[in-house]
Amino acid sequence: MLKVDDIRKKLSDINSVHVIGASLNKERTAHTAVGEISQRGWRVVPIHPRDAGATISGIPIRSEIEEGVEIEIIVLFLAPERAREVIKKLMIRHISSPPLIWFQPGAEDEISIGWLEDAGWKFVHDDCIVRFIERNDLRRPKIPSPWFRQIIDEDESGCSIWTVHEVGEDSNLPSTKVEWVGDLVELKQSNHIIPKYIRALVNDNESIEACARRLALQ
Structure with missing residues (x-):
């Protein structure tokens, strides 16, 4: 203790x-x-x-x-x-x-x-x-971060939808399967197959956040 x-x-x-x-x-x-x-x-x-x-x-x-x-x-x-x-x-x-x-x-x-x-x-x-x-009146400097989610498309095509959500953005529970969810820290560190795949798609001179946002527009 x-x-x-x-x-x-x-x-x-x-x-x-x-x-x-x-x-x-x-x-x-x-x-x-x-x-x-x-x-x-x-x-x-x-x-x-x-x-x-x-x-x-x-x-x-x-x-x-x-x-x-x-x-x-x-x-x-x-x-x-x-x-x-x-x-x-x-x-x-x-x-x-x-x-x-x-x-x-x-x-x-x-x-x-x-x-x-x-x-x-x-x-x-x-x-x-x-x-x-x-x-103890403890505080930390806040480090804002977007968050990211991948879910199965509702059209039953078997495709996945990758989305970027801004700091503090609320969301209800998706109606389809959640394949992954996390913020920038997990996107950089996690051994889960989805963040590992995103990291593999980062271009030269591109941040992982910029890559994640680019993929959400495709």
Whole structure:
């Protein structure tokens, strides 16, 4: 368990916060936490398999944390058993720089904490990340980023539609399958086949964002 000063420093040093369990259900604290943390400047990455492709406060929901993407802090808004499964999958990855694991109240259990202690991973429990940030008046310089999505075309042709969405642009859950969704960070880092394909199409002297926008116009 980290001390308060260590937690403050960690939050001040990082850019991204992955929020596991953030769905479209506005009555859940995970949903409201996304906007509250984002307003303080952090890049927030909501994760929820069922609602992937839709947005919370203009931030796209992802289905999972993809291989290759840097993970700095993971906040668990889950029941203990589900939180345990998330931690197990993360630890199997053999991440070279383990993220800070933040158990929201009610998500922690002795098994998960025991695994983390044995592995030497840092974690926080018995506190809410939103309340901690507010109590300590923590903020980060906001780095705006568009986001991107690929879905199956509604005409049942089997084709895919690649789109670019501006900073803060909201979207409902698509009516067809979401093949990929993410922002510039994931577009640059993810090992998923779609961002890897986009990166392969970048021309000389072209940024990956410019490439993504060009492909959306085709």
